[in-house]
Amino acid sequence: MTVQAVLDQPTSPANDDVTGARTVASVPSESEPLTAAESIDQLVHAAMARWTGGLSPASLALAFADWQLHLAASPGKRLQLALNAVAEGSRFARMVSTPHAAWQPWFMVKPQPGDNRFAGQDWTLPAFNVVAQAFLLGEQWWHSATSGLRGVSKGNSAIVDFTVRQCLDVVAPSNFAFSNPEVLRRAMDSGGGNFVSGWHNWLEDCRDLLSGKPSEPPLFVVGKDVATTKGKVVYRNELIELIQYAPATTDVCPEPVLIVPAWIMKYYILDLSPENSLVRFLVERGFTVFMISWRNPGPADRDLGIEDYRKLGIDAAIDVINQLAPERAIHAAGYCLGGTLLAIAAARLQRERPGCLRSVTLLAAQVDFTDAGELTLFINESQIAFLEDMMRQRGVLETAQMAGAFQLLRSNDVIWSRLVRDYLMGDRAAPSDLMSWNADATRMPYRMHSDYLRKLFLNNDLAEGRYLADWQPMALSDLRAPMFVVGTVRDHVAPWRSVHKIHLLADADIAFVLASGGHSAGIVAPPSEEGHSYQLLEKKADQPYVGPDEWLRKAVNRDGSWWLEWVRFLTAYSGTWEPAKTSLHAPQSGPPLDDAPGQYVLQH
Secondary structure (H helix, E strand, C coil), X not given: CCHHHHHHCCCCCCCCCCCCCCCCCCCCCCCCCCCHHHHHHHHXXXXXXXXXXXXXXXXXXXXXXXXXXXXXXXXXXXXXXXXXXXXXXXXXXXXHCCCHHHCCCCCCCCCCCCXXXXXXXXXXXXXXHHHHHHHHHHHHHHHHHHCCCCCCCHXXXXXXXHHHHHHHHHCCHHHCHHHCHHHHHHHHHHCCHHHHHHHHHHHHHHHHHHHCCCCCCCCCCECCCECCCCEEEEEECCCEEEEEECCCCCEECXXXXXXXXXXXXXXXXXXXXXXXXXXXXXXXXXXXXXXEEECCCCHHHCCCCHHHHHHHHHHHHHHHHHHHCCCCCEEEEEECHHHHHHHHHHHHHHHHCCCCEEEEEEECCCCCCCCCHHHHCCCCHHHHHHHHHXXXXXXXXXXXXXXXXXXXXCHHHHHHHHHHHHHHCCCCCCCCHHHHHHCCECCEEHHHHHHHHHHHHHCCCCCCCCXXXXXXXXXXXXXXXXXXXXXXXXXXXXXXXXXXXXXXXXXXXXEEEEXXXXXXCCCCCCXXXXXXXXEEEEECCCCCCCCHHHHHHHCEEEECCCHXXXXXXXXXXXXXXXXXXXXXXXXXXXXXXXXXXXXXXXXX
């Protein structure tokens, strides 16, 4: 299929009501003129966004007004909070007056699981332990005040609780030198050298921020240190490069594997260093692997939507693979947002080209967004309209804003612990390929991001059968190919219980894996690394539904990497292996364009 043919296919307007469901608010394109009033509003909102980091002040104000008004009208709740404060204050006073010989650390409250701010042994010393417990008690009290208030909407309550927690995290005793025993011990051991090193670290970061680029070259260079698996770019259009990797075995699986990464970041999360590259792992076990590498969009790409990503991305890649490996079904795999797009494309292909896909693998990918974690806190009409006005002027969502949103979800681990380590302890984190990839962010086109937030997050159109592809509503029940689905325990982007909802929607055999780790580290889990574990439970399409809690009880916990399970799954649904082909392209498609990793991954 040519690029022009892909572009010429009709797309459905965002507000077409084909299914008779509610009309979805349309996203205005650049070609649609704004009225004078709309232009003024858009300019004001775009200017405000520069100072608020893209957060809508109206959305935040509405949430706090909802909470405050209901709290003011709930004297019983206020009395309960006051009594709790007096009771905890009295217990705290008795704890402080306990003789040193009878002192027990964490007598009143302990940090929550995953809160590592007070994990060091020095935090058990009485003086610092008292400070830490006082902070945790205050944090606990505020959580009681901002949650469980009858009448407040669930979304507004979560926004208030999240915002208050972020404010409290700023003043945590671990963030200040005089109240952090680990910083004080480092200062005594180094004679204050940690503060000198921290000062230099701060100056370096300021210089990098002002210049817009790091002062030192990256330690992990794309194509040299990461994304090094041998291959060729066999196809390119204005949105993707398709990379085919060289076979590493004499015999290969007849069905090729197509990997669809998220376009929020660069594709090489799945082809990092040789020892933890999923692509290399697959080709060394006899699979023919294709990878989509997305182009980093700019302001001129403002009107590219999700449907453009499907057509120019997955559909175009499948057409090329069908030319290179005719009459062969494809094992398709998608990571994060790429998995969501793959689910859409797979459901459509099941109608038009049954048997095109031999299996579908979703890696930390959601298709139902009703329980999508804290990312949904600020996904409401006010917030999305504010973001659309900001992006309409710029054409894209910049990398810094997107990275900042994800950092807020794990502010203790990503923001405050880093500041303490770099500026108070005077250390720098050891560089890693995963950190290097995480810093190599991409932009998001205006229309695509708006489509994503409105159709998937806000309205949940995909799960509820209202999402339109080529003028037709898509139903995830059309997913019939065997599925391998992976969620991760500590995923803050795609919570595993949300990923598990595929069991409610797809009419397919599903092997569901719950892997240790988070959204990235749980997926990059090579067998050569120790410490990985996973749970696995398979469900046939005609078997009863198993909810997430019951799934946890039934699924066997196993040590090691889930990668080996995926290879077993792919092998079970593959044909008889055949000799590998030395050529990486079909004669009619012309010679390869470039060596892997191609050109698009190098764009900034």
